[in-house]
């Protein structure tokens with residue numbers, strides 16, 4: 001029976017792949033044609049060609065990305081209709097649907113129907129492919145009554161989910177379109193507006209659900225999000241590398257992935273920083289400190305300033321300077337933008353002195369302008385203006401502030417001497433992760449420098465001319481695409497098709513690839529997804545909210561896993577401030593990663609964090625209990641070496657992580673030279689990786705070895721949360737070696 005069912009599915013699946021091949025060839029042909037065409041000289045022709053190339057290569061990439069697991073499900077409706085569900089929609093030459101996109105409303109029942117509420121579905125079938133071959137089908141029977149006798153005989157059991165959960169890990173997260181669970185589907189399809197907070201314990205699918213939500217939102221709100229884009233913020237670059245294939249494998253390439261510290265363009269955070277420094281720099285009071293620090297650069301001398309101009313002496317009195325400052329700031333509050341107003345006022349004061357000396361009656365308007373220009377060109381005066389009101393870049397401001405105890409004490413009177421010492425560093429020190437938000441704050445308060453304004457104006461003039469040409473051209477492209485894609489449209493897809501047209505028009509008007517957008521500080525996004533959202537500091541949120549002015553956001557996180565001392569303590573506290581009455585929460589309760597035997601150990605740690613917190617329910621048991629060995633400190637390295645050796649022999653093509661305290665990372669790296677150890681994403685390239693807890697956030701491995709849990713606990717104020725994170729990384733096996741803290745001594 002199973003063979004017959006598989007053979008029947010194979011026939012349909014083969015037809016889908018044939019159709020995919022045809023479409024792919026078509027896109028490839030168009031791409032080749034456009035690339036082969038000669039461009040006739042003009043800029044517009046070159047930009048047209050570039051737009052077409054982008055259009056067809058995007059289409060080609062999308063069609064190629066859905067090759068693996070093209071079709072994964074089938075719905076048999078009680079009313080008699082049958083649909084196959086897959087990664088994209090496909091139609092045959094007669095407009096009959098071959099495959100329905102998983103994001104369409106029609107496909108929703110595939111994820112939502114249950115035997116209690118069958119939603120008009122009698123059978124849900126999971127189809128497993130290996131390459132283009134159907135290798136298995138699993139059926140969920142949802143409405144026995146509706147199933148005919150002959151159909152009953154074709155039912156195939158076994159849950160698709162469990163088989164996918166038991167698979168070996170690869171160092172990259174996989175998409176889960178075939179096995180999205182009902183509570184997850186509700187979150188994925190939740191409306192676009194407002195802030196959705198997804199709270200859930202480790203392994204409940206927060207990350208994977210957030211990424212599928214991005215794909216769903218892009219598909220459903222193409223017009224809006226095609227223009228403004230989606231930003232996904234993750235905790236570190238290793239994590240971003242871990243998730244970076246999920247969206248492309250869902251056919252979505254138009255999403256920007258970034259860490260918080262990458263949100264300030266042109267600055268790369270390479271220096272580590274202490275938890276105390278991160279806490280101090282993440283506090284909301286820092287916004288005021290930055291404002292004070294900027295004000296500290298505007299000087300009013302205590303004595304009159306005397307300037308020698310040839311034989312003349314001009315005098316600037318402190319109150320005149322103070323008045324010019326106030327007037328400038330009243331006209332324009334941003335420091336750099338107000339500076340020209342200040343300069344004009346000072347020049348006016350000085351010009352008046354010159355005019356008075358000459359005698360007003362002898363000086364015409366043109367002479368006044370000449371005098372002013374002459375004063376402006378004088379090096380001495382320029383130097384004075386720079387001293388009284390220097391133009392500042394955010395980089396200059398922040399580096400000077402954190403390298404000068406005096407300036408810091410003046411701007412942040414509330415900090416103790418010890419706190420100031422925690423953040424002070426040399427002027428030329430490298431950037432740290434918490435600098436980005438401070439630089440962004442400074443950029444907001446400083447405004448653009450005159451040089452940047454000039455560059456921008458020049459760029460705007462160029463873009464505006466190009467845009468006019470593109471707009472006209474876009475309609476032509478859409479027409480061509482309409483003709484090329486016509487056979488793909490079904491009546492219920494009209495809306496989405498309209499969105500596609502709008503998106504294509506926008507792509508032409510604004511052909512910047514998604515990845516470039518993050519590098520513009522003024523970029524805003526239509527939807528922002530934040531993973532491990534609990535780790536962001538108040539200052540990070542200020543920066544992030546500037547990128548999401550519409551407050552359409554998905555925040556996923558778990559307060560129990562907060563490692564950062566500057567992190568979130570309550571969603572309500574955060575969101576009542578930024579999105580009052582526009583935020584909602586959803587919860588995920590089932591742990592798909594960590595088997596129940598391991599969660600039992602983790603649950604004790606969770607209870608120690610807060611007895612009121614409930615661990616998520618594990619969906620799997622493996623029958624294997626964690627191996628916990630209280631090895632004494634002096635025997636630890638040998639024990640870890642031996643354990644790594646034996647784990648490596650048993651994991652096959654799976655992955656191993658050795659999680660160690662941050663303070664002992666270098667020591668373990670030296671002791672385990674064969675285990676990849678670096679703080680960049682390549683640490684995930686091999687079969688075994690040495691990680692500290694911050695680096696392991698959000699990741700998962702078949703086997704995890706935790707070395708020295710006691711030091712993990714004592715390394716930070718949030719040691720319990722760190723230990724909880726480490727314990728919940730494995731999908732199969734957990735080993736703990738080293739002196740044991742009380743919280744791990746249970747039976």
Ligand SMILES: Nc1ncnc2c1ncn2[C@@H]1O[C@H](COP(=O)(O)OP(=O)(O)OP(=O)(O)O)[C@@H](O)[C@H]1O
Pocket residue numbers: 161164165174176179180181184200201202203204205206207208209558561592593697698699700728
């Ligand atoms: N419906 C599903 N079908 C198959 N696999 C799933 C499903 N939901 C979650 N998973 C898998 O469970 C694992 C954990 O998911 P994910 O990393 O998104 O959890 P998380 O809640 O973000 O965890 P953490 O907070 O610990 O980082 C992943 O391997 C994910 O692919």
